[in-house]
């Protein structure tokens with residue numbers, strides 16, 4: 001039996017980053033992946049495909065040019081599912097190639113097959129051709145991710161009643177779509193299809209959506225969706241989904257019936273732990289298949305078995321999964337890690353984009369922190385005029401006591417890139433003066449930081465302490 005310092009199950013962002021980190025520390029590492037190609041949900045059904053689809057939809061529709069040429073403007077008149085898939089396949093090939101090269105040049109061994117525990121140090125791998133192998137591990141990282149939640153009362157058929165994995169395989173673009181669940185996945189796909197001129201209805205049992213995002217940003221976002229005729233049906237539960245006369249029929253608990261060509265069921269995901277034989281090592285997942293870990297080391301209740309990425313729950317991002325994998329691997333091989341910075345960004349690649357870092361206004365109020373906000377609309381920036389933007393806003397929240405930036409929240413073009421300026425100032429504990437005193441490239445959307453900074457500063461008043469004292473205090 002081959003022995004390894006670290007065996008990683010799953011080659012998504014958490015597994016990949018962990019494997020390379022341990023290999024860089026001269027450890028013998030094996031990655032076991034059951035999928036046909038390495039990369040995980042992130043590369044094959046999640047982050048990369050959905051973002052590629054979004055980019056293709058925006059390019060082919062000419063979405064970004066509509067501010068100038070009107071809502072009917074299109075780069076390509078008839079867009080079909082093949083148009084969307086073409087770019088996807090090329091992008092995925094590049095991603096897999098880069099990943100395989102990273103594994104080979106770092107001497108990370110990679111085995112294709114499905115893994116489960118025999119005991120806490122032995123893993124059985126069943127290869128596609130039926131061959132069974134056993135490998136021994138000093139430490140194990142479970143980076144198995146999640147799969148879509150598919151309740152038995154939804155008649156999934158793979159073509160018109162589908163989950164978020166199957167949406168990448170559709171044969172034609174629907175003229176109408178019902179999205180069940182207004183979580184990040186539901187909202188991203190709902191707005192991408194709306195940009196492709198599909199008539200979209202979103203059904204969500206709660207009265208609100210994206211509750212972890214600043215309310216003012218969600219209000220602006222919601223207004224933009226309704227303005228382009230998306231139907232948002234909130235506070236309503238789905239009673240049944242059926243196929244009647246070739247059409248999908250969604251019946252709500254209140255009796256309302258909504259018909260559409262296609263239904264996307266996006267009501268969350270569950271951890272992919274069922275086939276790991278966790279009983280053999282005395283571990284148990286919760287009812288959504290998530291594993292509990294020490295948030296600092298990513299150790300499970302069995303100290304040499306780690307878990308990272310989506311299988312440990314919130315925030316379930318590719319970006320944070322990578323970092324968790326790296327920290328877990330370092331701990332597993334006895335290399336200390338620095339504490340991660342306090343704030344990480346969250347990017348929602350809807351149309352329009354939303355991105356956020358730090359505290360929301362609601363959280364600031366809840367903590368009783370005296371604060372001021374500053375807002376900039378992209379239409380106030382020269383870059384916004386050049387790009388024909390009539391929407392988009394950036395909001396910053398500052399503490400009145402320390403003048404420090406507490407949160408940055410953006411909706412609109414470039415939000416997921418722009419947020420990193422705010423993130424840097426937040427984690428470096430910068431104040432409103434950073435935005436007032438620094439020069440920003442002109443014309444850029446980043447100038448919105450200057451405008452929002454000045455907006456807040458005008459209401460906060462001058463800094464009471466003299467510049468000299470401030471310098472000394474720093």
Ligand SMILES: Cc1cc2nc3c(=O)[nH]c(=O)nc-3n(C[C@H](O)[C@H](O)[C@H](O)COP(=O)(O)OP(=O)(O)OC[C@H]3O[C@@H](n4cnc5c(N)ncnc54)[C@H](O)[C@@H]3O)c2cc1C
Pocket residue numbers: 009010011012013014015032033034035039040041042043045046047048050051113114115116143144145146164185272275276308309310311316317318319320321347349
């Ligand atoms: C539609 C969608 C869009 C998303 N968009 C974004 C985004 O824009 N930005 C962002 O940051 N995040 C996004 N995410 C989330 C992101 O994809 C996940 O956070 C990330 O993929 C989690 O990584 P992971 O390492 O936990 O595992 P995953 O990427 O889930 O990979 C787990 C791997 O483990 C393998 N595996 C499971 N069980 C076994 C076993 N028993 N044996 C062997 N192999 C096994 C699976 O085959 C899979 O390849 C999105 C997710 C979805 C679904």
Ligand SMILES: NC(=O)c1ccc[n+]([C@@H]2O[C@H](COP(=O)([O-])OP(=O)(O)OC[C@H]3O[C@@H](n4cnc5c(N)ncnc54)[C@H](O)[C@@H]3O)[C@@H](O)[C@H]2O)c1
Pocket residue numbers: 180181182183184185186188203204205206238266267268269315316317346347348349
């Ligand atoms: N851009 C990104 O970073 C990005 C993109 C996509 C996904 N993700 C990650 O993937 C994870 C999963 O996303 P998700 O959208 O599947 O899950 P989610 O848990 O965020 O959202 C599920 C939504 O479905 C609703 N819902 C729950 N049960 C329902 C039911 N029975 N009927 C109708 N609606 C119901 C919930 O109220 C919620 O709004 C998220 O945690 C997210 O972090 C991230």
